[in-house]
Amino acid sequence: MVRDGTGPLRSSLKQLSDEDGMFLEQIILRQEKERIIYPVNEEEYKKCSAVEKLDT
Numbered sequence: 001m002v003r004d005g006t007g008p009l010r011s012s013l014k015q016l017s018d019e020d021g022m023f024l025e026q027i028i029l030r031q032e033k034e035r036i037i038y039p040v041n042e043e044e045y046k047k048c049s050a051v052e053k054l055d056t
Contacts, residue, residue, distance in 0.1 A: 016024070030036065
């Protein structure tokens with residue numbers, strides 16, 4: 001299981017409000033257009049990208 005911080009949103013069946021959807025769309029389009037590079041905290045990235053091994 002990957003812990004990336006988006007699980008609650010991705011696994012939720014709740015619909016985003018129009019306002020939240022428009023906000024996210026604006027941010028994504030702006031990032032695409034302006035090629036914005038956001039700094040990454042390596043320690044936080046490692047925490048979020050850690051994979052748990054499941055016993056089988």
